[in-house]
Amino acid sequence: DQQVKQNSPSLSVQEGRISILNCDYTNSMFDYFLWYKKYPAEGPTFLISISSIKDKNEDGRFTVFLNKSAKHLSLHIVPSQPGDSAVYFCAASSGANSKLTFGKGITLSVRP
């Protein structure tokens, strides 16, 4: 049973436009959510996170929105750049120093 779902396997956007990556979860015990960027044969790189007590967190070009009632979060990247092309994983945890539960990832391609 997948507790973190990234239903779209891939997304292609034009450089300069907005990329919106979606993630849904089922476990109401999750209280912290993270986005990671990953290249093949490399470890995930932390991008941005959000606590369940917030509904938005922004860091430069990256903004994460959380809708607790819908158990849905999204990562917005604007403007998108070709260097953003990678696999993006949504992850959730249910406490400090707890394991992370990952979604399957979405492959983002930003076209020049």
Place this chain on the structure above:
Amino acid sequence: GAVVSQHPSWVICKSGTSVKIECRSLDFQATTMFWYRQFPKQSLMLMATSNEGSKATYEQGVEKDKFLINHASLTLSTLTVTSAHPEDSSFYICSPAPAGASYEQYFGPGTRLTVT
């Protein structure tokens, strides 16, 4: 940010042999270590959790006698794949959790294991 190293970055071994993967947190102490693996085009799946000086806790379906975890210090943990088989070929990634309460987790660069 947190710096994590893994060694080796890739390894090829024959069936039946054992392989040891090291994970080091270079600029922080980690009381908890998470070991994940990722099969091609799949998500990262937690294998086990270890606390420094204690036995590891394994996720369902992960054989503790096959994947030996040692977390002897606050900066070093090792994962040994014993009697490796081709189906153990995967990408193994460690994630040391900093001492003290922390929600953010950082990952090592990963180790690509290929068993022939």
